[in-house]
Amino acid sequence: MKARVFSGVQPTGNLHIGNYLGALSNWVKIQHSYESIFCIVDLHAVTVYQKPEELRAKILEIAALFLAAGIDPKHSSIIVQSSVPAHSELAWMLTCVTPMGWLQRMTQFKAKSAAQETVGDGLFQYPVLMAADILLYHAAIVPVGDDQSQHLELTRDIAQRFNSLYGETFVVPETKLPGFGARVMGLDDPTAKMSKSSAGAGHAIALLDTPEKIRKTFNRATTDSNPAVDFATMGPGVENLLGIYQAFSGTADAAMREKFTGMRYGDLKKQVAEMVIMHLEPLQQRYREITADPGYLEGVLREGAARVTPIANDTVELVKRRMGLYTAR
Ligand code: TRP
Numbered sequence: 001m002k003a004r005v006f007s008g009v010q011p012t013g014n015l016h017i018g019n020y021l022g023a024l025s026n027w028v029k030i031q032h033s034y035e036s037i038f039c040i041v042d043l044h045a046v047t048v049y050q051k052p053e054e055l056r057a058k059i060l061e062i063a064a065l066f067l068a069a070g071i072d073p074k075h076s077s078i079i080v081q082s083s084v085p086a087h088s089e090l091a092w093m094l095t096c097v098t099p100m101g102w103l104q105r106m107t108q109f110k111a112k113s114a115a116q117e118t119v120g121d122g123l124f125q126y127p128v129l130m131a132a133d134i135l136l137y138h139a140a141i142v143p144v145g146d147d148q149s150q151h152l153e154l155t156r157d158i159a160q161r162f163n164s165l166y167g168e169t170f171v172v173p174e175t176k177l178p179g180f181g182a183r184v185m186g187l188d189d190p191t192a193k194m195s196k197s198s199a200g201a202g203h204a205i206a207l208l209d210t211p212e213k214i215r216k217t218f219n220r221a222t223t224d225s226n227p228a229v230d231f232a233t234m235g236p237g238v239e240n241l242l243g244i245y246q247a248f249s250g251t252a253d254a255a256m257r258e259k260f261t262g263m264r265y266g267d268l269k270k271q272v273a274e275m276v277i278m279h280l281e282p283l284q285q286r287y288r289e290i291t292a293d294p295g296y297l298e299g300v301l302r303e304g305a306a307r308v309t310p311i312a313n314d315t316v317e318l319v320k321r322r323m324g325l326y327t328a329r
Helices: 017-030 052-069 086-095 100-104 107-114 121-135 146-166 211-219 236-249 253-260 265-291 294-323
Strands: 004-009 035-040 077-080
Touching: 004 017, 004 121, 017 035, 017 052, 017 236, 035 052, 052 077, 052 265, 052 294, 077 294, 086 121, 086 294, 100 121, 100 146, 107 121, 107 146, 121 146, 146 294, 211 265, 236 253, 236 265, 265 294
Parallel strands: 004 035, 035 077
Antiparallel strands: none
């Protein structure tokens, strides 16, 4: 049997080239070597207020972008979290075995709750729901960015605690695949990872940005005080631009040095912008085709949910039995 991969994306903000190079493009590459489930985690999104009509549109946009990027829905399951009720059910059961102290230590909770006027309990429970997403499918591999490692570690702790209280039930998941994914930094601030929730105009290149917008954003990107590209002394901004070019083009290190050494930053930015535009154009074309047929997209999501629901329900049933909750069978 192929090992199962599970990953999730919140339907908030705009998917950008950092999400593509760090996650999506790798999911596409590995999808046939594993049994993959890619989940749009709308229940996580509502841990902070979302405008209902925007959330609904975002869920479909992300699903269409997954397909446009090359996720094959015949082989990989694309699911919307709230359409598989077992996610919420298992989350409650796991909540009951999770000490509050573990959740109080979560740095993402501390950061996110500090930014809210009132903090919903869901924001506190966020990592437990994430543990449920993963444990529900006995996923062995969970490819996520560094910012999610603490949540993954917690998932492992929750699985182990449940197993020791109620007997072997859950697979304890691995964090990620070795060497998985490029790390793209913000174009305005190359010391911070490119983020979906950073609203600044010069920060990210969204997958659906127009060519003019992409050129403009790269043109404004932070570089350093060197007059031109120098691989020995370059700062993080120039390194990031070169990294983006290399990741999209697949150019070898030696060829990168040969091509870019001594190049002025204005020209470097143009080269990077055109490389990105060339790769995003076909993706955007597929996106337009997919979204022109809403019935197709709904079918993909329905099929995904139908495929994973029996697995999820079996896990909930097993957990109920282990805990002594009532089951009819
Ligand atoms: N918390 C993750 C993020 O913000 C999204 C997520 C939810 C997730 N459930 C998951 C990622 C399960 C991996 C596995 O990036």
